Amino acid sequence: MQIYADNAATTKMSNAAIEAMTDCMRNWYGNPSSLYTIGQKAKEKLEEARREIADIINASPREIIFTSGGSEADNQALLTAAINGKRKGKTHIISSAFEHHAVLHTLNKLEKNGFEVTLLPVHENGIVRLDELEKAIREDTCLVTIMTANNEIGTIQPIGEIGDICRRRGVVFHTDAVQAVGHLPIDVKAENIDMLSASAHKFHGPKGVGFLYARKGIILQNLIEGGAQERGKRAGTENLPGIMAMVAALKEATSAMEKNNKHMAKIRDHIIRGLSEIPHSALNGDAERRLSGNINFSFEGIEGESILMLLDQKGISASSGSACTSGALDPSHVLLSIGRIHDVAHGSLRLSIGEDATKEEADYIIESVKEVVAHLRSFSPVWRDLTEGKKEFILK
Numbered sequence: 001m002q003i004y005a006d007n008a009a010t011t012k013m014s015n016a017a018i019e020a021m022t023d024c025m026r027n028w029y030g031n032p033s034s035l036y037t038i039g040q041k042a043k044e045k046l047e048e049a050r051r052e053i054a055d056i057i058n059a060s061p062r063e064i065i066f067t068s069g070g071s072e073a074d075n076q077a078l079l080t081a082a083i084n085g086k087r088k089g090k091t092h093i094i095s096s097a098f099e100h101h102a103v104l105h106t107l108n109k110l111e112k113n114g115f116e117v118t119l120l121p122v123h124e125n126g127i128v129r130l131d132e133l134e135k136a137i138r139e140d141t142c143l144v145t146i147m148t149a150n151n152e153i154g155t156i157q158p159i160g161e162i163g164d165i166c167r168r169r170g171v172v173f174h175t176d177a178v179q180a181v182g183h184l185p186i187d188v189k190a191e192n193i194d195m196l197s198a199s200a201h202k203f204h205g206p207k208g209v210g211f212l213y214a215r216k217g218i219i220l221q222n223l224i225e226g227g228a229q230e231r232g233k234r235a236g237t238e239n240l241p242g243i244m245a246m247v248a249a250l251k252e253a254t255s256a257m258e259k260n261n262k263h264m265a266k267i268r269d270h271i272i273r274g275l276s277e278i279p280h281s282a283l284n285g286d287a288e289r290r291l292s293g294n295i296n297f298s299f300e301g302i303e304g305e306s307i308l309m310l311l312d313q314k315g316i317s318a319s320s321g322s323a324c325t326s327g328a329l330d331p332s333h334v335l336l337s338i339g340r341i342h343d344v345a346h347g348s349l350r351l352s353i354g355e356d357a358t359k360e361e362a363d364y365i366i367e368s369v370k371e372v373v374a375h376l377r378s379f380s381p382v383w384r385d386l387t388e389g390k391k392e393f394i395l396k
Contacts (some may be wrong), residue, residue: 002315003361007181007202007293008151008352009319013245014204020248021206024241032238033229042240049240049247053211056254057196058187065212065220065230066243070178071102072223073197073212076234077174078106078145080214081195081219082115085142085172091115092141094133096157097337098122100176104333119335120146125286126155126338143172148180152334152350153285154294156184172218178202178210182253183261183291188213200242205249209242222364260355264292267357271295274366278373280386280395284335284348295351297369298340300338300382300395301348303375310372311349316365319350343382344394 004012024045030038032046050061067073078093085091095107097119107117118136120128128146144166149156159175160220166173174195177186179197182203188196195218199210209279213219226235253260265294272283275297284296304320311318321334331345340348349363385391 001364002242003365004358005351005353005365006317006319008154008350010201010207011204011354013201013206014249014252016252017200017205017245019247021241021245024244028244030242032240033227046240049243050250056186056250056366057181057367058189059213062231063188063213063216064232065214066238067210067212067234068208068239069201069210070100070176070197070199073199073210074100074102074174074176075106076212076223077106077195077197077214078103078110078143078218079223080112080218081143081145081172081174083221084189084219088114088142088281090140090142092118092138094118094120094136094141094144094171096120096122096128096146096392098126098150098152098334099145100151100178103145103147103176109309112193114225114270122155122337124283124339126153126334127286127289128157128162130158130161130165133162134169137165137169137171141171145174145176147176147178148175148186149184149291150285150334151179152332153296153338154163154179155285156180156289156291159193160191162253166194167192170319179291182250183257183293185257188215194218200246200249201273203253205246205251206242208248210237211246217281232256240372256355261292264353264355267362268292268295270359270362271351271353271365274362275369278370280393281346281373282395284338284340291352293353293357295353296315296348298335298344298348298395299373300344300347300393302373304346304348306371306376307347307349307372310375311368314372316368319352320348326355341394 028042028045030042032043050064054061054064070209072169111117115178146157148159163173172194176197181198194215196213201207220233224235280300331342335345
């Protein structure tokens with residue numbers, strides 16, 4: 001049996017997205033910046049796509065900038081808020097300890113350039129506390145950036161409440177919604193979101209394309225200089241085939257969102273119950289406020305990469321965390337941020353199922369993980385020390 005359970009890393013392109021992309025390549029191949037008919041027809045398609053994206057998140061078309069993906073959108077949003085804030089004497093930024101590295105590394109860069117960054121704790125359940133956010137906001141705070149849903153443990157933040165606080169305190173609010181768009185309802189106006197990042201390959205669109213929502217009135221700072229594309233805010237000929245495929249995928253995902261989430265949550269909870277039977281294991285992140293397809297477990301006494309290799313031999317594609325850091329030897333910063341110690345964080349598994357997941361596949365995953373964990377523990381010196389009482393169990 002072959003099971004793909006790493007949808008948080010990337011999703012398979014949908015047939016609708018593939019068809020939209022190939023149709024564009026065949027029929028709308030002109031450069032949208034060209035003045036002749038073929039180019040202007042491509043321009044019409046580009047603006048139609050912009051309107052459709054805007055409608056889905058309740059924005060204006062002029063508030064949508066097409067990008068190469070979530071990382072570019074995150075970078076542009078953070079640098080925009082920082083530069084605009086500095087002009088007003090505001091150089092303090094608030095984020096959380098378990099953001100994606102596209103945000104954290106950009107914040108590190110800003111710190112080296114004179115900005116002060118406060119990283120809020122996310123506590124054991126992986127959720128930011130609103131009272132701590134409110135207390136952290138200062139007169140010189142120029143930006144709050146909190147991800148909508150975590151890419152590793154799937155926890156969903158109270159974005160509407162965070163937006164309310166930021167709007168009331170006059171602070172720009174950006175959310176990395178890469179894991180959320182297409183999977184959770186998004187209303188940028190109702191949730192008081194000033195900027196939002198999204199990436200197509202997380203909702204069955206192609207890699208290499210995404211978008212940044214920036215509320216009217218926010219003066220975007222350019223990352224890429226060149227031509228006048230995207231109202232002069234993102235130079236480079238637009239990736240129209242990718243954009244058309246992204247729109248097709250997003251329309252399909254949002255139209256079936258409620259049905260898909262209900263189905264995935266049922267499968268997710270079945271897997272969680274099964275894996276919870278493994279002694280000295282623990283679910284990472286809040287059990288309720290999490291993405292419908294996310295399961296993240298720590299197993300004491302073993303090492304995560306060994307789990308992945310053995311599961312791969314059984315036909316199961318999974319991960320131990322973010323695909324962006326899969327080559328790193330350090331334990332996940334996300335798991336450390338929720339209080340997992342290094343040894344426990346190293347023995348973790350992320351399963352992110354899709355809309356087509358079945359009960360049969362879930363049972364096979366449970367059976368396989370149980371077998372792999374038992375096998376790895378059978379020759380683990382750490383597990384031997386734990387069972388012999390030389391070390392104390394952390395996960396009871």
